[in-house]
Amino acid sequence: MEDTTGAEQDADNVIRILVATDNHLGYGEKDAVRGEDSFTAFEEILELAVSEDVDMILLGGDLFHDAVPSQNSMHKCIELLRRYTFGDRPVSLEILSDQAQCFHNAVNQSVNYEDPNLNIAIPVFSIHGNHDDPSGFGRLSSLDLLSTSGLVNYFGRWTDLSQVEISPVLIRKGESQLALYGLSHIHDGRLARLIKDFKVKFNCPGTVAIGEAGDESKEEEDWFHLLVVHQNRAERGPKNYLPEDLLPPFLDLVIWGHEHDCRIEPEENAKQRFYVSQPGSSVPTSLSEGEAKKKHVGLLEIYKGKFKLKALPLQTVRPFVYESVVLPDRAEELGLDEGDASNKVFKFAKERVEAMLEMAATQHTGHPRQPTLPLIRLRLLYTDESCMFNAIRFGQMFSTRVANVQDVVQFSKLIKRTKTE
Amino acid sequence: MEDTTGAEQDADNVIRILVATDNHLGYGEKDAVRGEDSFTAFEEILELAVSEDVDMILLGGDLFHDAVPSQNSMHKCIELLRRYTFGDRPVSLEILSDQAQCFHNAVNQSVNYEDPNLNIAIPVFSIHGNHDDPSGFGRLSSLDLLSTSGLVNYFGRWTDLSQVEISPVLIRKGESQLALYGLSHIHDGRLARLIKDFKVKFNCPGTVAIGEAGDESKEEEDWFHLLVVHQNRAERGPKNYLPEDLLPPFLDLVIWGHEHDCRIEPEENAKQRFYVSQPGSSVPTSLSEGEAKKKHVGLLEIYKGKFKLKALPLQTVRPFVYESVVLPDRAEELGLDEGDASNKVFKFAKERVEAMLEMAATQHTGHPRQPTLPLIRLRLLYTDESCMFNAIRFGQMFSTRVANVQDVVQFSKLIKRTKTE
Ligand SMILES: [Mn+2]
Ligand SMILES: [Mn+2]
Ligand SMILES: [Mn+2]
Ligand SMILES: [Mn+2]
Numbered sequence: 047m048e049d050t051t052g053a054e055q056d057a058d059n060v061i062r063i064l065v066a067t068d069n070h071l072g073y074g075e076k077d078a079v080r081g082e083d084s085f086t087a088f089e090e091i092l093e094l095a096v097s098e099d100v101d102m103i104l105l106g107g108d109l110f111h112d113a114v115p116s117q118n119s120m121h122k123c124i125e126l127l128r129r130y131t132f133g134d135r136p137v138s139l140e141i142l143s144d145q146a147q148c149f150h151n152a153v154n155q156s157v158n159y160e161d162p163n164l165n166i167a168i169p170v171f172s173i174h175g176n177h178d179d180p181s182g183f184g185r186l187s188s189l190d191l192l193s194t195s196g197l198v199n200y201f202g203r204w205t206d207l208s209q210v211e212i213s214p215v216l217i218r219k220g221e222s223q224l225a226l227y228g229l230s231h232i233h234d235g236r237l238a239r240l241i242k243d244f245k246v247k248f249n250c251p252g253t254v255a256i257g258e259a260g261d262e263s264k265e266e267e268d269w270f271h272l273l274v275v276h277q278n279r280a281e282r283g284p285k286n287y288l289p290e291d292l293l294p295p296f297l298d299l300v301i302w303g304h305e306h307d308c309r310i311e312p313e314e315n316a317k318q319r320f321y322v323s324q325p326g327s328s329v330p331t332s333l334s335e336g337e338a339k340k341k342h343v344g345l346l347e348i349y350k351g352k353f354k355l356k357a358l359p360l361q362t363v364r365p366f367v368y369e370s371v372v373l374p375d376r377a378e379e380l381g382l383d384e385g386d387a388s389n390k391v392f393k394f395a396k397e398r399v400e401a402m403l404e405m406a407a408t409q410h411t412g413h414p415r416q417p418t419l420p421l422i423r424l425r426l427l428y429t430d431e432s433c434m435f436n437a438i439r440f441g442q443m444f445s446t447r448v449a450n451v452q453d454v455v456q457f458s459k460l461i462k463r464t465k466t467e
Numbered sequence: 468m469e470d471t472t473g474a475e476q477d478a479d480n481v482i483r484i485l486v487a488t489d490n491h492l493g494y495g496e497k498d499a500v501r502g503e504d505s506f507t508a509f510e511e512i513l514e515l516a517v518s519e520d521v522d523m524i525l526l527g528g529d530l531f532h533d534a535v536p537s538q539n540s541m542h543k544c545i546e547l548l549r550r551y552t553f554g555d556r557p558v559s560l561e562i563l564s565d566q567a568q569c570f571h572n573a574v575n576q577s578v579n580y581e582d583p584n585l586n587i588a589i590p591v592f593s594i595h596g597n598h599d600d601p602s603g604f605g606r607l608s609s610l611d612l613l614s615t616s617g618l619v620n621y622f623g624r625w626t627d628l629s630q631v632e633i634s635p636v637l638i639r640k641g642e643s644q645l646a647l648y649g650l651s652h653i654h655d656g657r658l659a660r661l662i663k664d665f666k667v668k669f670n671c672p673g674t675v676a677i678g679e680a681g682d683e684s685k686e687e688e689d690w691f692h693l694l695v696v697h698q699n700r701a702e703r704g705p706k707n708y709l710p711e712d713l714l715p716p717f718l719d720l721v722i723w724g725h726e727h728d729c730r731i732e733p734e735e736n737a738k739q740r741f742y743v744s745q746p747g748s749s750v751p752t753s754l755s756e757g758e759a760k761k762k763h764v765g766l767l768e769i770y771k772g773k774f775k776l777k778a779l780p781l782q783t784v785r786p787f788v789y790e791s792v793v794l795p796d797r798a799e800e801l802g803l804d805e806g807d808a809s810n811k812v813f814k815f816a817k818e819r820v821e822a823m824l825e826m827a828a829t830q831h832t833g834h835p836r837q838p839t840l841p842l843i844r845l846r847l848l849y850t851d852e853s854c855m856f857n858a859i860r861f862g863q864m865f866s867t868r869v870a871n872v873q874d875v876v877q878f879s880k881l882i883k884r885t886k887t888e
Contacts, residue, residue, distance in 0.1 A: 118605030163553040167583035184539030
């Protein structure tokens with residue numbers, strides 16, 4: 047059970063963390079309708095951190111959508127971080143590990159709130175994702191800029207791709223001790239090879255190589271072991287994901303970035319007996335089923351070896367309704383075999399979109415900054431091209447009612463898989 | 468006379484400013500030999516600001532070479548500014564003008580050292596040049612990023628190109644009062660039109676439109692009027708520069724950016740009776756005669772209506788020797804009309820470069836961070852192509868002795884101008 051905090055806890059001993067990931071700042075920034083969405087959601091997350099009075103914010107990568115963010119995106123990000131994370135609130139987290147080692151490209155080689163020249167109220171800790179990984183001349187990440195600026199504590203950055211050693215940031219607040227492990231994004235295939243070759247190492251009391259026999263019994267420990275990763279979680283080909291089971295069993299909780307659908311409710315890994323929480327993105331970067339799920343961030347509370355994760359629904363995310371229809375399954379109902387299939391599907395699609403618009407309206411939260419013009423995506427799976435119509439012209443009918451006029455309907459050819467393969 | 472400070476001045480009443488311009492951070496950053504030069508010089512400038520214990524640093528534009536600096540350049544700039552301009556030293560400059568108006572894109576709409584969350588020791592003030600002017604999506608300048616980060620006070624940014632109103636930053640220290648006017652770069656042709664149409668306005672006690680009759684007598688004033696511009700100063704076509712005489716006579720001193728040759732010693736404008744100081748760039752961005760001049764920054768001291776400007780020679784600038792030879796003038800001496808001209812010029816050039824290398828050695832300052840491999844540029848002006856040789860192969864002879872192997876010699880065709888034109 048993830049809710050394992052006891053009544054004995056009190057504010058001085060509980061580490062409170064706002065957990066979010068995949069904010070993709072700058073996604074679609076030039077879109078006249080959706081351009082602000084990524085920033086709006088990120089601002090709400092920062093506001094939640096302030097109102098929940100957390101000790102820190104933990105980000106799981108892909109803070110920016112582009113490896114080299116536009117000056118507009120960087121500017122807005124800096125402005126928001128300065129506005130919400132700076133201030134007089136004292137930070138009560140003590141860093142016990144070597145700060146010069148933990149934080150990449152930090153001026154003064156320290157966590158930002160210990161820099162005597164900065165007044166930090168809520169420190170932000172982040173790994174990098176595949177969208178903000180080091181690139182270009184100097185192999186710098188946008189997170190390096192934020193680190194050097196003192197805005198973000200950039201951790202979990204590997205420096206040697208022939209072997210990865212993960213040393214945790216050791217954090218103490220009162221009676222609770224957190225070992226925070228970060229594994230910034232590595233190409234999944236490469237990571238799979240490294241794991242296979244026992245070249246991923248976790249430096250914790252009693253070092254454990256990932257992939258080694260995982261039958262150590264989980265002892266009562268002094269540390270709460272929290273890992274943040276940014277990899278494929280779902281199997282996308284044999285070496286194209288990080289299998290949960292390969293992560294070491296001494297972990298208590300894994301925050302999984304990169305996957306955009308919200309599965310924030312911690313799920314227990316039966317074999318390794320840790321929990322995995324996948325917050326999901328704060329802005330949809332594709333009009334897919336997963337991105338249409340209600341978006342959340344997490345309020346993680348750690349007391350000694352126990353944790354509680356409360357899902358906080360985001361109120362400023364643009365309504366988004368997704369529906370997928372297999373047209374052959376509806377052939378009879380719609381009379382598609384009786385001719386004029388294109389018109390019949392057109393009419394059906396129009397009805398569906400009207401219904402979806404009604405569903406979208408139920409996603410209005412009343413938050414003053416929520417954009418209400420919805421994203422609507424109706425996916426039509428077809429086998430026979432006679433079902434198709436002009437999707438662009440279709441979208442134009444809803445030009446004042448949806449945020450994505452150009453791609454309301456998407457036709458996808460249904461590939462029949464033969465059973466023998 | 469520019470040195471007009473009296474004996475009555477004392478530290479509490481003198482405004483001390485480190486003046487520099489055209490640092491072109493990131494110039495040639497991918498060049499294996501010269502890549503660090505721009506950063507090295509900028510670091511020396513910041514060190515000078517610290518050792519001279521100035522009240523502020525004033526930059527005249529082109530802080531960056533590229534409108535969108537690489538992450539490497541931005542990272543290094545931020546790192547240097549944080550290292551040298553942050554700290555506990557109290558800033559004794561009082562801003563009297565409306566800070567929300569003065570500083571572009573400042574979080575909290577204030578000068579950085581009044582931001583309670585930042586500990587600034589030496590504030591940096593900058594206009595933008597043509598290399599770091601607002602561009603791209605959002606029309607942001609790299610200076611906007613530095614402003615939002617709290618690293619630079621970005622002033623003199625016009626927002627309306629149909630008319631330019633220049634409101635000074637009003638600064639007081641003890642008995643001295645400085646009105647600091649900034650005119651960030653505007654295309655010279657456009658600026659010429661605006662001036663011609665009386666659409667450039669200086670907001671000072673007794674507003675004066677630039678270009679209006681300039682015969683006001685210079686009264687004893689409460690304010691020292693300092694303008695920073697970033698325009699062509701030399702005439703490059705009729706509307707392709709800003710004529711000094713068009714600047715209003717109430718000014719006391721103009722700091723002129725954009726021109727890269729150092730003419731830092733203040734020159735009096737006879738008509739308007741202000742002084743002009745042109746610090747020049749801190750890194751050569753072209754191998755021209757002007758860039759080969761010894762490079763300086765200025766230590767400007769203002770006491771009431773008087774100023775003193777001390778030129779501080781930069782010690783970390785790479786040695787650079789430039790020479791231009793008109794070959795026809797040497798035809799007889801070299802025997803160029805007696806055949807084998809190419810070989811004769813080759814031999815001559817080789818001797819010249821050897822002599823230039825000796826001159827370059829005299830530019831060694833002993834500063835531990837000065838790169839000593841010199842820049843050498845021999846320009847050969849020719850009329851007859853028989854004088855030419857393979858300049859690339861020529862440079863290879865000096866491959867271990869010069870920083871610019873690929874272009875030591877440059878041939879330029881001498882255009883004969885007929886007198887009747
Ligand atoms: Mn992502
Ligand atoms: Mn990702
Ligand atoms: Mn310049
Ligand atoms: Mn310029």
